[in-house]
Amino acid sequence: MAQRKRATIREVAQATGLSPAAVSYALRGMQVSEETIQRVRRAAAELGYEADPIARALASGRTGMIGLLCGSLEDLWQQSLAVGIGRALRDKDRYALILDAAGDPARERTLALQLRDQRVDGLIVQPVDPAARFWADLADSLPVVAIGDALLHGHTAAEVVFDNRRGVTMALEYLRDKGHRRVAVLTPTRPSTPDRPADVHVIAEAERLGLDIDVRSAGQSLADSAGVAAGLLTRADRPTAVFCFSDSIAYGVYKAVAELGLSVPDDVAVMGYDDHPMSELLGLTTVNWDLDGIVRAAVRLVVAASEGKVHRRRIVQEPGLRERVSVKPDAI
Amino acid sequence: MAQRKRATIREVAQATGLSPAAVSYALRGMQVSEETIQRVRRAAAELGYEADPIARALASGRTGMIGLLCGSLEDLWQQSLAVGIGRALRDKDRYALILDAAGDPARERTLALQLRDQRVDGLIVQPVDPAARFWADLADSLPVVAIGDALLHGHTAAEVVFDNRRGVTMALEYLRDKGHRRVAVLTPTRPSTPDRPADVHVIAEAERLGLDIDVRSAGQSLADSAGVAAGLLTRADRPTAVFCFSDSIAYGVYKAVAELGLSVPDDVAVMGYDDHPMSELLGLTTVNWDLDGIVRAAVRLVVAASEGKVHRRRIVQEPGLRERVSVKPDAI
DNA sequence: GCGGTTCACTGAAACGTATCAGTGAAGCGA
DNA sequence: TCGCTTCACTGATACGTTTCAGTGAACCGC
Structure with missing residues (x-):
């Protein structure tokens, strides 16, 4: 950790015979003659000078x-x-x-x-x-x-x-068209978060489409959603389809399905939301953004x-x- | 954008009748009496004071x-x-x-x-x-x-x-044990990068194990590696196995395989490296870290x-x- | 009661830039 | 020639902390 001290604007000023202010302006191409700009640039390069981002941030209030x-x-x-x-x-x-x-x-x-x-x-x-x-x-x-x-x-x-209203409608209508009535909905929303408009819309749309839905929070991780899905899929009145509010949640459902020895889509249909690149490989039907x-x-x-x-x-x-x-x- | 001005350390000093230096020390619990620390904390909370990270970084040289x-x-x-x-x-x-x-x-x-x-x-x-x-x-x-x-x-x-030497050896020995002789190796390394030790080791190990290998750069993206894999798989002397130096590359191979109407592992074996969570879902045999x-x-x-x-x-x-x-x- | 410590705190100088309010010179029209 | 503007640049200050080098006072053992 023997760092050589960095050159400051003052040294560049000294080298060019200008004031620090002039150097500051020149380096940003404001209010100075073209010739001075070149001179300053050359001196700065020679000294290996680069403006200190921290000092700049303190003085200007901007960081980039x-x-x-x-x-x-x-x-x-x-x-x-x-x-x-x-x-x-x-x-x-x-x-x-x-x-x-x-x-x-x-x-x-x-x-x-x-x-x-x-x-x-x-x-x-x-x-x-x-x-x-x-x-x-x-x-x-x-x-x-x-x-x-x-x-x-x-x-x-x-x-x-x-x-999202449109996205939810598309997904639910698609599931209805394919004959699904009992569908589970898995959202990433945590109980502590107020209902998002999209979540509210899910319920309204399900009602309109005559769907029997079961909305659940799937947590944040793959393991979380796999756990929730496993609970869902081992019930007697297992849903025929699961609509996941993110592809990541859908991946968790895939995991649960595999562990239970079931199959997508034969035992349960899965619908995602987002269209992550991996969904193509898994064949996940999903809403795309x-x-x-x-x-x-x-x-x-x-x-x-x-x-x-x-x-x-x-x-x-x-x-x-x-x-x-x-x-x-x-x-x- | 009508931000109210933030409180500074000077105002806290004023409010407590101390010097700014004392406040600075107190807030970091150095060299001050417990009573003063409490007094400063109270005043700081009252004024909504929080140390400015930029000024702190400039003065101390540390940012956290x-x-x-x-x-x-x-x-x-x-x-x-x-x-x-x-x-x-x-x-x-x-x-x-x-x-x-x-x-x-x-x-x-x-x-x-x-x-x-x-x-x-x-x-x-x-x-x-x-x-x-x-x-x-x-x-x-x-x-x-x-x-x-x-x-x-x-x-x-x-x-x-x-x-990585051990990882490479494990992967290649595994493939050899499963009867593979002609194997392609896909690495993320770009031509402009000097050979990594691991890449060099691949060649040495392949020789030791009597493997006929074909090392290729697979690029950075899923599309890149899919493209490279497609080229590999449509050749007459198609390799029987592909060893990918990251799971992401392996996913690209899966994509190419699917698009060519082939199957893993029937038409080609695929081996990954990393063990990303998605690899479990895809059934990718891989080296795990x-x-x-x-x-x-x-x-x-x-x-x-x-x-x-x-x-x-x-x-x-x-x-x-x-x-x-x-x-x-x-x-x- | 005296030299030496420790304690709690102060004053002032950094840190390295941006920016504001000039300043002298040059240029310009009338 | 005079006042006015523009141009290129300067000096000083601001930004908000940390930290160094003290400074009195209290406390210690002897």
Whole structure:
């Protein structure tokens, strides 16, 4: 640990015979002659000078970082989303500071506030609890872009919302069309979280379609959802289909099915939600979202907002249906 | 954006009649009477004061953040690793700053240096190019913990190394025992990366075991490896087995196999490396590593090193073999 | 009662940049 | 020639902490 001391802006100033202020301006190409800019650049390169991001952040209040607060990174699709957003931000010369609320509203709140204290220039969030009050305060002090569900409070935020009502309707109608009446619904929502609009919509739609549904929380991990599914599948009046509110939950159901010596779709139909790359391999019929489009939209919105450009955009994503083999093609 | 100004340490000092220095010490429980600590805590809570992390970082040179530089986050197992490390660090009240080298040695270098400039207190890295020279400089200025392959230069680093030689030997011996002679090997290594020790070992072991191998780079994404696999499987002298140097690559092979209307393991045996949770569902026979143990070890080492405690520990992980159905049980 | 410690705290100087309010010189139109 | 603007740059201060080098007072053994 014998680090040589880094060059400071003062040394560059000394080397060029300018004031530190002039160097600061020159390096950012503001208010200085072209010739000076070149001279400063050369001297900086020679001294190996690079502006210290921490000092810069303290003085300017900006870091170039974008916070990404994920609902639950145990979910594979959310992992894909995080990776995609990380890359898209890098392509715009921004860091992503990725945090994981792990499905816990209290942790979500803590992390969001810490992110603000870290002076991120903007925040992309996949809210666990879109109805929480603190989003309003947060959106007052930095640009917030919500993905998935819109924030109920905090009206300065931009949004990339999923038309979950449509997605739920598509899934349930599909199951009904294939002859299913008794269907279990597995959601990632924890009891402590207020019902999400999508969850409420499930019940309404099931009623409309004449479905006999059983909504359960599947927890966060593969093991959790496998456990819940196992309980479901060993009951006497086993459902004929399981609708999972994320592909990761569906994978847990597959696990339970395999362990019980049953088969998809012969003994039980499974329907997913998200369309993770692995679902193609498993033949999971699922509701599909345009991951790439979501990533691009969210990054574009948050970067624009962090530069003080646009605000209050709302982009709605429409779902598609990927028909594969986890639900039998003919009505039963 | 009407943020109320945050309270500063000076206001807390004013409120308690102490000097800012005393408040700073009190909040960190150093060199002050218990009574004063209580008084300061109370005043801080009342004013809603929290130390500004940026100013703190500038003054102290420490951020509480640990950098995590992943080799390629397209890989699902590396995603799991990143998520695990993120959580483990949170449990120790540390942030993880997760970055993705995307398999590119040049990017790896850039990001590593940026991470140092960001004043991370330590760095966990899954090196793309363990032989790169800059690791030595980096390890001189901050604690570095390498996961997977040991860093060739930079002898101050701690390491959680995988016994890849053993892993490779296990996989290849297993395939030989099941009667395979013509086997393809798919590695994530890119041509621009110097051969990793593990890659070299594959060739030596194949020779020892009398295997006729064909080593190929499978790229980073599922589509990449599927493409490479498709090329392999449509050849006249199709290999009887494919050994993939990560489970993600194996998933790409599954995709290619499905698209060609072939079957695993009837037409081709597939062997993975890592044991991602999804491999259980797919029945992929694979080399297993103790993800949880790796996470705990890496986090323990980096946190200890960042607190100036230990150094130069080397922890070796031994592989296991998960026998499932992607390689036929009886010798062919 | 005296030198030496320890204790609890203070004042001031970093840390390295951005930014605000100038300042002198040059350029310009009338 | 005069006032006005623009240009390129400077000096000083702000950002909010940590930390170093004290400083009195209390306490200690002898």
